[in-house]
Each structure stands twice: as structure tokens, then as C-alpha cells.
Amino acid sequence: MKTVELPGSPSLPKVFARAVASSRGRDGKGGLPDLQVVRRGVPIDTGALADYDHVCGYALRDAVPATYLHNLVFPLQVTLFADKSYPYPLVGSVHLDNTLTQHRPVRIGEELDLATWATNARPHKRGVQVDVVSRAHVGDELVWEGLATYLYRGQRVDGSVSEQPAGADAVDGPGMVWRLPANLGRRFAAVSGDVNPIHLNSITAKAMGFPTTIVHGMWSQARMLAAIENRLPAAFVAMASFRRPVLIPGTVRFVARRQGSDWVLALRDNSKGTVLVRGEVSPIS
Template identity: 35%
Template sequence: MTTDWHTLNSEPGLKTLYVKAATRRKITGTTLPDLGYHCWVNVDPKHLEAYRKVCGFADNGLLPPTYPHILAFALQMQLLTAKAFPFPLLGLIHLNNRIRILRPMGGVHRVRVSVKVQNLQPHAKGATFNLVTTLDDQLGPLWEAESQMLCRGVKLEGEPAEEAFASTLLLTEVAHWKAPADIGRRYAKVSGDYNPIHLSAISAKLFGFPSAIAHGLWNKARTLAALSEHLPTANVEIAVQFRKPVRLPSEVTLMSSAAGSSGDFQLMGVGDLEHMAGQWRPVA
């Protein structure tokens, strides 16, 4: 599939995009558009510091490994609310996320963000696709990510295939923290992701959730902050599968193992409830 790239002169405004998202509730097709967007984005030091504070990252002079998602969020919204995109944004479920840090992300002030969608596949509950995001600086490729998203109710031919992580290492407890009732609102403020399921019990119930749930990418960011002493700063791929949501407020325990340049981890809740499973490996 050849991507029809469009270059934007500035980041799109989120307010307009949220209005578009709120007014689109129907599935309009079963084909992904050959559409992609480029945009140069500046790193705001104050915003970066606010993100570090919410997610628990220390200031080590590098962009946190999950921060490029924040730089790309408006462009992702632009793509997922485009008329050619066939699925409603509200209701999409983030199943897994994979990032690759190709070079150390120090001294990064301006990047070119690129987003596109690909790999539409049948799923037991609908269909999945990959939201692909890349960051380049003046020297070339810096960071890339794939987020697998599920749209319920889409009917595609074929057999669904699901990936599962199999940990081969013994995991031990390395951290424990609380996910407070307001973390969804606090993370929304720095990420721009104001999905109602994260903001309050009242708004979450409108979408079938008994309580607000933490953003999946906050869970991943908070986990990587806790593992920062073990993670390589470059040439590393960090993948997670989101399992059961973290209901707010809640307490979670991080289990992990590290073996040189590789490691596995799990984010566990009360009663051995698995919220997230992940691993890091050298980039192949």
C-alpha cells in the first residue's frame, strides 16, 4: 500500500478534532485509507516537565521513551477523524503498543512526526489495525511506534490471529504504586487525551464502564519510569499488551526481570489481576 502523504504546516487544533470525533458514531467501511500526515513539532520544556511529573520520570536529559506519543497525539487525532477513515474514534480499544528507540533522545527540540494506519485484520470481536507513528530529527529516524487498535462490530473475512507474550524469566516485585482517582484527568491535561472513560466514574458509565479507568499509555509510562535504571536508552524495542483495565482509584504492583539488554514485566492488581504484560528487547 502506497501512502498518500499530506504535510501540515502546524499541529491541528484538538477542540475541532474532538467535535468531529463526538459526531461520528457509525462504521462507514472496511478498508483503511492510503492516507498519512507529516508535521514538524517543537518540544515544549514546560510541557515535558509536566509530563515527567505525572508519569514519574526523572529528568535525565532524555525524552521519556513514551513522550513521543504526546508529540504525535494531535496528528493521530487528525488521521483517525479524517472522512476517509472508516471507524469512529470513540470506542476504539488500545490492545497493544510497541515502541522502538533507535537513537538516544537527548537534546531533541524539534521533530517531524508522521502517522499512518495499516494492517487491517479480523478479530474475534471485530477488526484490528495498526496506528503507525514515527519521529525523525535532523539526523534521520529517531523513534517509531505501532499501536494495535480494535474496532468492535466490524466484520472481515478470515481467521483472527492474536499475539501473546510468553515470559521465560522469573519475575519478582520491583515497585508498587497507587493510581489515584484523578490520574485520568491529570494525564489528560498533559496528553490531550480526554476520552470520557478516563475522566470520572460518571462519564465512564456512559460508555459501559463501572468506573473510570487509567489510560493504557499512562500505565506503560509509569511502568517504564519505574524500570528506567534497567532499560537501554537506545536500540531497544519495548512492547506491551493491555489486559484488564486499571480501575480508578487502584493499587498496582510491578513485577519484572532483567537479563542484560532484555527483560520482561507484568503490571498486577489486587487478586493477581493482570493489567499489562510487556518486554524489552534489542531492536532486530
């Protein structure tokens, strides 16, 4: 596998601009590249972490939230998407699902070796879906893994669309009501580096087929986990399925229930009850 090693954190606005500018002409031909993007010796910036915790609702602790580690690998993902060998366009892509595996808590003061690559391009009824795998090591120890599934609308890949497994209904009932301000997308972009304009500007969001500005999926997963962080085990798998866009401004209802040793989570539109995000958390024994 070819490796691109980053000496530091890239300027995400510049990498985003390069990926967007090169979106035209990316037609999926040639398949996914045998390429990984890595960055070694990455420290935890305590100031940046505190800002992130504030936006997402986490308490300030010595342990780093699992979703913040996605923040650290996200520049590697965008670098991968911007590489000329990557066959799918960033413009119009949609984050469908996100699974985080925390093998143990990462502590402030530890340095991480990060890696990201893409695999498993397969048909979807609306295009092509691709899994982007990310891993974080402390020395030789694997401490965290991420699996982000992205949909590239209108693209094609050989194969037939597999029947989607019937998912369990999202949990419902009383929960916490959160009022999401219009500037939430800009606030999360400032702490995550994800400057995709569908989260920042309603005009651009409408041009991409959304009714208005939408919340980052990773904010939704982070906020849901933050709400139960004092009940999470030290090692767990957390899954989020982004069912519908979370529009801002708006009001949502967060529901969490225990099922044995697992948590089932849902983010719903508060007035309609529509499921926006479905989540699960399972301990690793």
C-alpha cells in the same frame, strides 16, 4: 500516499469532538485510506515535558522519554481518525498493544519530523484491529518508531480470525505498590491531550462498558518504563500489552525482572494479582 501536513499542533479537544461526532455511520466499508498525517520541525516544549515527566514518574533529563514521543504523534493519530476517509469510529475503540522503538535518545533542542498512518486491518474475535504506525526523524535520521494496535469493537472486515499466539505468562512476585488516585486520568489527559472521556468521567466510562474510570494505557506503559529508566539502554524496543483496564482509584503492583539482556514487566491488581499490563524491553544492538 496522500499527505495531510499540519502547520502546528491541532486543538485535540476540537479534533476529538469532530471524530466523535462523525463516529456514527463509520462502518468500515472502503478499507483503510492511503493517507498519512505529518508535521515537520516539531520542537520539544521543555515545560510540557517537565509536566509529563512529573505525572509519569520520569526524572528530569536531557533525553526525552520514548513514551513522550507518542505524545507528540498522538495529535496526528487523532487527526487521522477524524478524517472523513477513515472507516472506523473513535467511539468504542480500545488500545490493545503498543510497541515503541527508540533507535537513539532524542535530546531537548532537537526538532522532529513526525508522520502517522494506518495499516493492516484484520479480523479480531470482537471486531477489527488496525495498526497505526508513527515515525520520528531528526533530519534524515530515523530516531523513533511507534506501532499502536487499536480494536474497533463490533466492526467487520473480510478474513478469518487468526489464532492468537500463546503469550508468555506475565512475570510475578514482589514489586513496587502504586496507589492510583481518582484524578489520575484527568492529570494524564492534561499532559497528553488524550481527553477520551472513559479516562475522565466514571459515568461516561460505565456507558462505554467499563465499571468505572480507567487509566490511559500510555500512562501505564510510561510509568513502567519510568521505574527502570536508569537501567534502559540507549536503543531499545519496548512492548506493552494492555490485558485488562486499570481502574481508578485503585492499587497496583509493578513487577520487573531481568531475563538475560531483556526486561520483563507486569502491572498487576494488588489485591487479586490479575495481570493488567504485560511488558517487555529488549536492547537494540
